[in-house]
Amino acid sequence: MAAETLPELRRDYxxxxxxxxxxxxxxxxxxxxxxxxxxxARRVLLVCGRRSFEASGAAAMxxxxxxxxxxxxxxxxxxxxxxxxxxxxxxxxxEFEPDLVLGVGGGSALDMAKLLCTxxxxxxxxxxxxxxxxxxPKTRREHLVLVPTTSGSGAEATHFxxxxxxxxxxxxxxxxxxxxxxxxDPTLAVTGTPYxxxxxGIDAVCQAIESLWAVSAxxxxxxxxxxxxxxxxxxxxxxxxxxxxxxARAMCIGSHFAGRAIDISRTTAAHALSYxxxxxxxxxxxxxxxxxxxxxxxxxxxxxxxxLHPDVDPAQHELTMNEIFSYFSxxxxxxxxxxxQHLLRRIGLPSTIGDASATAxxxxxxxxxxxxxxxxxxxxxxxxxxxxxxLERSTMP
Numbered sequence: 001m002a003a004e005t006l007p008e009l010r011r012d013y014x015x016x017x018x019x020x021x022x023x024x025x026x027x028x029x030x031x032x033x034x035x036x037x038x039x040x041a042r043r044v045l046l047v048c049g050r051r052s053f054e055a056s057g058a059a060a061m062x063x064x065x066x067x068x069x070x071x072x073x074x075x076x077x078x079x080x081x082x083x084x085x086x087x088x089x090x091x092x093x094x095e096f097e098p099d100l101v102l103g104v105g106g107g108s109a110l111d112m113a114k115l116l117c118t119x120x121x122x123x124x125x126x127x128x129x130x131x132x133x134x135x136x137p138k139t140r141r142e143h144l145v146l147v148p149t150t151s152g153s154g155a156e157a158t159h160f161x162x163x164x165x166x167x168x169x170x171x172x173x174x175x176x177x178x179x180x181x182x183x184x185d186p187t188l189a190v191t192g193t194p195y196x197x198x199x200x201g202i203d204a205v206c207q208a209i210e211s212l213w214a215v216s217a218x219x220x221x222x223x224x225x226x227x228x229x230x231x232x233x234x235x236x237x238x239x240x241x242x243x244x245x246x247x248a249r250a251m252c253i254g255s256h257f258a259g260r261a262i263d264i265s266r267t268t269a270a271h272a273l274s275y276x277x278x279x280x281x282x283x284x285x286x287x288x289x290x291x292x293x294x295x296x297x298x299x300x301x302x303x304x305x306x307x308l309h310p311d312v313d314p315a316q317h318e319l320t321m322n323e324i325f326s327y328f329s330x331x332x333x334x335x336x337x338x339x340x341q342h343l344l345r346r347i348g349l350p351s352t353i354g355d356a357s358a359t360a361x362x363x364x365x366x367x368x369x370x371x372x373x374x375x376x377x378x379x380x381x382x383x384x385x386x387x388x389x390x391l392e393r394s395t396m397p
Contacts, residue, residue, distance in 0.1 A: 021256075023183040026245065029057070029147055032102070033064035035181050039143045041100035044069045045093065047113040049105040049149075056149040056188040058104050065102075072096045079108045080278060080285070081115065083131055083165045087124050089116050100143040103179075106200065107153030107285070110146050111161035114177045117144050118161075128165055137176030144179040149188040151239070151251035152200025152286055154207060154259015156182045162275075169275045169371055186252035190243045195284070197251075198240045198347040203286025204255035205232050205343075206293050210268040211261035213300060213320050215309050215377045221264035222320075228258040229327050240347040269382055270296050272374030273390070276366040281357040290344055291353050294337035295393040297324070301333025303380050312379045341397070354395045363391040 023031040036044060044065065046053075053059055053075070065071055074092050077085035093101075093116050103113025118137040122130050146156040155161070160173030189197065208228035211221050231254035239247040274288035283291070301321055305314045325331065328339035341351040350356040367387045375382055 022181040026187050029185040037068040043098045044100045045098035046073045047103045050075045056191050081111045081163050102145045104147040106150040107155045110155035114161040137174035140176045145181045146179045147183045150200040151189040151255040152203040157259030158263040186248040199284040199286035201236045202290045204258040206289045207258040207262045211265040213379045214265040217265040221261045224257045224261035228254045269378040272371040292394045294340040295390045297336040298333035
């Protein structure tokens, strides 16, 4: 299926896109230095994970990269991109003065690369205030090339990035965050642990589902989301439990299309709740999203029209939910939730919040700190009572 999808990937990037996939396929990471050279870059800041860069095999490109440009590597940041780490990275940017930023890694590394380009000319003392004010970058000074080493975040395909100020999560978005080039190498994600493959892969599945039902969904975003689900769902179990080239390629392309989908539609309430679960209880991001998605499948199944967002057409919503259930061979919300939770268990992920977190969650705190922007994109209007019911349902097998 991955091979069949690749022509569509190429075609869509020839039309109405500012971020071409310049390299796809096994070992395509080795082609990145040639693209860096073609962009005329002489000073490259490599933003990558502390261990994942070598572990994934991405380091194989280093000799060729160092032969075409002066290179500085920066990995001094934690998962779940934080403003304090961004401040440190900006000091590196000002000292080194790169003309190209190369982000290689999972979602945090790619988001950090985007943020460094976006905030380069903002004084350190103004970074937090600028984040809170909601910067919308339209341009940038340097080139940006992104190489994902996980099949899940889709961050290489989106024009936004997540950054935390303390426990408060913000999304910075604008056309200036789109990369000049992307390399998709399926072999990089295979080297992750089964848990890493599971939590990143299920994040992509959740992104595609949420994109389908999002208030801001369009025909284009739904098309990308459908491609993603058709590719991801048959491959994810094999990719997690016994990865081989075919499932790795499917997950690589599927997660990229999920990223393309949310680039247009954004995500919804399951993602909104996930940030608090991750930040406060240490559950990996994709897993945190999946823990409530089953309950949202049930809630969204057959809502009364009065509960729907004013911009959601009831007939379209019903068609969308029936389509989503068909991917899981489910006939209603309860069966959809059960099938989704069964998928989590098959890929080795605890399917309830209680099983996933060593600490009992505080629903009231999660609700008070939820990301309002993502809630407003949910097809059902949510209040504290509905969110509380979702969290309660998500503790049940």
